[in-house]
Amino acid sequence: MAEQKRDYYEVLGVSKGASQDEIKKAYRKLAKANHPDLNPGDKAAEARFKEVNEAYEVLSDSDKKARYDQFGHAGVDPNFGAGGGFDGGFDFGDLGDIFGSFFGGGFGGGRRSNPNAPQRGESIRLSLAVSFEEAAFGCEKSVTVERMEQCETCHGNGCAPGATPEVCPDCRGTGQVQVRRQTPMGVFATSSPCSKCGGKGKIIHQPCKDCHGAGVVRKRKTIQATIPAGIDHGQTISIRGQGHAGTNGGPAGDLLITITVRPHELFRREGTSVLCEAPITFAQAVLGAELEIPTIDGKVKYDLPEGTQSGTTFRLKGKGIPAINGRGRGDQYVTVYIETPRNLNKEQKEALKKFAESVGDNNYEERKKFFKKFKK
Secondary structure: OOOOOOOHHHHOOOOOOHHHHHOOOOHHHHHHHHOOOOOOOOOOHHHHHHHHHHHHHHHHOOHHHHHHHHHHHHOOOOOOOOOOOHHHHHOHHHHHHHHHHHHHOOOOHHHOOOOOOOEOOOOEEEEEOOOHHHHHHHHEEEEEEEEEEEOOOOOOOOOOOOOEEEEOOOOOOOOEEEEEEEEEEEEEEEEEEOOOOOOOOOOOOOOOOOOOOOOOEEEEEEEHHHEEOOOOOOOEEOOOOOOOOOOOOOOOOOOOEEEOOOOEEEEEEHHOEEEEEEEEEEHHHHEEEEEEEEEEEEEEEEOOOOOOOOOOOEEEEOOOOOOOOOOOEEEEEEEEEEOOOOOOOHHHHHHHHHHHHHHOOOOOOHHHHHHHHHHH
């Protein structure tokens, strides 16, 4: 039986009335959790990642979302329901054949869509790796694709210059022929691709030498892609009309680029926030100090207060990732930890012992609380 697709709202874990912000937030969380780079070798996570991307591609597009809300998967995926078994479903052409077997083909005659009608070209999908900073601030990237383009010699009709295609006399341009058979139960009608024209509805007697009658040729194309500031790992951008050429005058498909953000040595990202850790010395923690903190904008000064504890996190406002909609920036959160010195010489050890003896336990509030709880 054909595999049943899950509801896209269920895939993202949102209600049907969810806003675009809620849909985007749910997508980011799931895409990050199931990304193949973070789950190497996990086929289940890879399948979930593809499912999440497919759901977001539809629900983030207002036109596709409207069709999906009205017609379900059949409204956005022309191949949905194709295949064997009753789970695959059937279209009106199938209904025509079924009704034809009982009523002589009176329900639509088993007609299929016109093969000569304009058809939109297929989209091209690819992945593009960018640096942490490029994702934060946006960039321009050149991507090279191989795509089918309309033949310049025949302008897409598949014929040699001066020639035109002939409408197939057997199927009259429909691409389908109907065969009727008399059975004890009545007239049984079936439709099948026309053998004379191969289901194309037209016959080319003088094919174009450049495309051999196909109307399209394969070409390598370099395209400039604008990566928006604030894009996150796993998100996809769409460049309209840069996919494969359409047929019969139909529009070209799109170029869909899924972004992979390379890990940074110092920074991590959560939404529009940048997280990092910074080591400090024992003396800096005790006495306070002016620190130089790295950010995606460069180094900034920060006054560390006296008595800072290891694990303390402070915020650098506006030093995070720009919002992808262009409204403001997130913050950077820096967690400091005290690095314990190693390989002290004898004099340094003696000085440290004297310091510890002079301080005693009175200045260690957390230590006193810990042992007080322990005694209880």
